[in-house]
Amino acid sequence: MLNGFYKRVFERILDDADVKIGGERAWDIRIHNEALYRRVITQGNLGLGEAYMEGWWDCEQLEEFFHRVIDSKAEHKLSPPVMLIGKVISKLYNMQRPSRAFRVAEKHYNIGNDLFKAMLDKRMLYSCGYWKEANSLEESQEKKLHLIFQKLQLKPGMQVLDIGCGWGGAAQFAAQHYGVSVHGVTVSTEQAAIARDYCAAQPVTIEVVDYRRMRGSYDRIYSIGMFEHVGYKNYREYFKISHECLKEEGLMLLHTIGGNTSSTSVEPWANKYIFPNANIPSATQIAAGYEGLFTLEDWHVFTHDDYARTLMAWYENIEKQWPMLPDRYDETFQRMWRYYLLSCTGGFRSRTNQLWQLLLSKNGIRACYTIPR
Template sequence: MSTFFKRKLTNILASADITIDGTGPWDIRVHDDRFYQRVLTESHLGIGESYMDGWWDCDALDEFFFRVLRARLDTKVSKVPRMINNLIGKTLNLQNKSRAYTVGETHYNIGNDLYEAMLDNAMMYSCAYWKNAQDLNQAQENKLHLIFRKLMLKPGMNLLDIGCGWGGAAKFAAEHYGATVTGLTVSTEQVKLAREKCAGLPVKIELMDYRNIKGNFDRIYSIGMFEHVGHKNYRNYFQIVQKSLKQDGLFLLHTIGSNRSGTNTDKWTEKYIFPNSMLPSANHITKAAEGMLTMEDWHSFGHDYYLTLKAWNDNILKNRAMLGEQYQERFFRMWHYYLLSAAGSFRARNVQLWQILYSYRGIEGAFDVPR
């Protein structure tokens, strides 16, 4: 039986120019023959867990996944895990209010030292904007300037940051644009560090689910948080944004996007990285916002996330020796797999990165959207 699975997977990989024990950096080396059956029957969960367990290796995981996804090899393995996941997502509201803090506890509270080692100086855990940038710090500054220029942010404006992370964007808006900022996060560790970083600035950081927002704001933005909202809550999310936005206000949504409308994330990502997450499709977003906000611009730059993820992985490799003993070898294998499989997915355009600008009731006159 093991010979059958090996032959079948070898042939599937060959169609994407991937060879087992080949010489290319994207070729894989298999150390345990159980790998073949596990991948073919368990799909992404099987390939991810077997990598964490040391059953196979690859010198360039991002190149491997780029070839796998570009050739649509994910459609050649068992569809049962995806079908089960979609059924669960259709049946249950996995992102309901009672589960709002789960991703904060599981992912964002792993350790601030890990994220400080991986991210840029402002600790932006989202896609950078690499136009005219030479390094990650500049690319993340570019992204923040891009967002606040799109929002036409002016001194004295009251600004809401939904999913503020470690406070990098809120701090930047206060320092460079003179805004007063309220930032929300579901991570206790993020609250602690964000308050330290923003001390002395007109920035308030709250441990709060977006469904508890109160007040009205001149501008609202959300960077890399919408991936945790879930399809059953999208309409309510936009209702809350509309209710919280002044009538001459603007809202910018910065999110990863899916090419298809699903109801759940894959099992490996759900189990090890982002519990209760899912990627919105363009259809999800437009239906949820219809009749409430006016779309002013839709900007797609997914390749920049490939560059960002590669930079994060390089930082982890460079700073690994500095990290504490709580991060064991299996954790680092999981983390490299997470970063580089995602990088390959963005390079293959299997997933997208969107910035979508909305107004409450339409921008008057011409508006030259920043790029």
């Protein structure tokens, strides 16, 4: 009888999203274990995600399912204790303090370079592409890099800092195409190993270090897809350190996912399985972080389709490659990864998440300058 109650509540939530249990449309869901209803109502997103990993339910178009569920504000209709506990902890403690800086690398970025090679473009750029006039993932990522470096007005001989350099794709591109020297920092030993190899022929150095230990003086700074790991309690420190490392006439570009409302943590499933201690910043949080330190020169909002197309390209790549990857990426891992990529796609399609590029200067650009698009 109690399970019938949970089922009715679950069905009401899905009705608002125009999703049916056992329906014939691609975004309707098929239930393989009736215990799903109680699990979702009592555990929220964590229960929904873990149940999918365990094969309790399926959906032909998971990205569309999430688009509809997120668009219907389903998360506001559930407040299980696990969600509230996470929010309380993130407010009481600095979850991204220096002693925890390397945890996201251990959980996510060090999973295996073979996985990311199979999923990403040839430069292994793990961030949103720029799809304006692009017809492929490769083109979108190359256009993104040109856009960033043109906004920064890179010139030969400049010293550049890459905060969160990943596998070195952006640093190598900047050095090769713009004649600059780049120092990249990452918290991932696996990323650094490939980055050093990939950039060996260019004036690029790679360091495994927390951004709070950065030193030096640079003409330009950029950070692509790293700010999501900084945490709201550390935004001010992040910008202060960047300010100290940037020369007086320097420019900084921040490329980050952004949220419509201020938050202190990510939802429980992603925190447990994908990006521990992550935090999607709001515009208010970012602006408060750099206020009094930088002048805002440009705030570029990408289209909602840019990240959705990027994620779907990654999804299509990895789905083709699973048979060629090691057995450690078992069925449970594959379902986890599918849930991750397609739930994120739904989030961007619903406009809950955005992709922003901010161009900042220390003292304001004085010359006439048209920001590239």
